[in-house]
Amino acid sequence: xxxxxxxxxxxxxxxxxxxxxxxxxxxxxxxxxxxxxxxxxxxxxxxxxxxxxxxxxxxxxxxxxxxxxxxxxxxxxxxxxxxxxxxxxxxxxxxxxxxxxxxxxxxxxxxxxxxxxxxxxxxxxxxxxxxxxxxxxxxxxxxxxxxxxxxxxxxxxxxxxxxxxxxxxxxxxxxxxxxxxxxxxxxxxxxxxxxxxxxxxxxxxxxxxxxxxxxxxxxxxxxxxxxxxxxxxxxxxxxxxxxxxxxxxxxxxxxxxxxxxxxxxxxxxxxxxxxxxxxxxxxxxxxxxxxxxxxxx
Numbered sequence: 001x002x003x004x005x006x007x008x009x010x011x012x013x014x015x016x017x018x019x020x021x022x023x024x025x026x027x028x029x030x031x032x033x034x035x036x037x038x039x040x041x042x043x044x045x046x047x048x049x050x051x052x053x054x055x056x057x058x059x060x061x062x063x064x065x066x067x068x069x070x071x072x073x074x075x076x077x078x079x080x081x082x083x084x085x086x087x088x089x090x091x092x093x094x095x096x097x098x099x100x101x102x103x104x105x106x107x108x109x110x111x112x113x114x115x116x117x118x119x120x121x122x123x124x125x126x127x128x129x130x131x132x133x134x135x136x137x138x139x140x141x142x143x144x145x146x147x148x149x150x151x152x153x154x155x156x157x158x159x160x161x162x163x164x165x166x167x168x169x170x171x172x173x174x175x176x177x178x179x180x181x182x183x184x185x186x187x188x189x190x191x192x193x194x195x196x197x198x199x200x201x202x203x204x205x206x207x208x209x210x211x212x213x214x215x216x217x218x219x220x221x222x223x224x225x226x227x228x229x230x231x232x233x234x235x236x237x238x239x240x241x242x243x244x245x246x247x248x249x250x251x252x253x254x255x256x257x258x259x260x261x262x263x264x265x266x267x268x269x270x271x272x273x274x275x276x277x278x279x280x281x282x283x284x285x286x287x288x289x290x291x292x293x294x295x296x297x
Contacts, residue, residue, distance in 0.1 A: 003079050004020070004026060004074070004078065004082060005017045005082065006029065006030065006031055006069075006084065007031070007082065007084070016028075016029070020074050021074075022074060022075060022076055023073055023074065024073075024074055025070065025071065025074070026070070026071040026074045027071075028068065028069040028070075028071070028082055029067065029068050030067040030068070030069075030084035031084070032086055042084065042085050042086075043082055043083070043084050044083045044085070045080055045081070045082050045083075046081040051083060069082060069084070117277055117281040118277065121281060137196075137197050137198060138173070138198075139174060139197055139198040140172040140173045140174065140198070140283060140284050141166070141173075141174050141199065141201070141202045142174075142195050142198035142200070142202070142231070143163065143174055143176045143177070143204060144177065144201065144203055144204070145203070145204050145205070145206045146203050146204075146205055146206075147206065148205045148206070150207045152205055152238050153205045153206045153238060154206055154236070154263060155207075158263070158265075158269075159204060161269060162204065165271065165276075169271065170280065170283075172283065175198055180194070195231060196231070198231050199231060199283075199284045200232050200234055200282070200283060200284065201232070201233050201234070201258075202234045203233070203234070203258075204236050205236060232259070232282070233259065234258060234259050234261060234279065234282050235259065235260045236260075236261050236263055237260060237262050237263065238262070238263045238264075239263065261278045261279055262275065263275055
């Protein structure tokens, strides 16, 4: 007689012995509970070398998917203990891995979207960016103003800080109307030409109404940014800021077409604030030789 014992792996005491004569067909059922088509059963035989997995190609053994192990011609040396265990189908495992990958990609995408400004600035500092002077433009930004109430306007001290920081600390070449555009002559053409020579148009809110010349600079800057697309717009607001739709129609159209940045008073004055990170992100990449020259000065 040949004695074969079916045991459930991981379930102590669960054993089903089967006795048969040599040459007979023996069916060993896995004693594990709740065996279903969602799980595949692995059979191992306990030998002197430890547990060894049995496969359908192993001699007279045939493993079925319903958890039954068939021995088509049992031999005396087949005596021993056969242990079965359940394994989740590889399809489910694959689906789990795909789900993890999808979630990981989604998380990374969200993080990159939220942190894109800091990521871009990091790589700008890490790698030398080609000089923007190759576009033939003279200025990094043209500064203009739009009139608003005192609560939503930058003070003269804040405007001075804004311009000084951009030029002195970050090395941007700015064109400011009341300082760099000579009065007289064809004022509209002069302002428009300076806007064309600038890579960005920055609109700054101030309480004092613009003089006539500054008004020219504002409306022609609008024309250049909205129609001719000579430059990109950076629209500065002061917190707490109302909806852009409350602005005059031409200014509202311009604000919606550009990149809005919020100035938050003293919180934005520090160079490490979010305001400066956003402004640097929307400005052209700084040139290495400019930063080195400013450091030496």
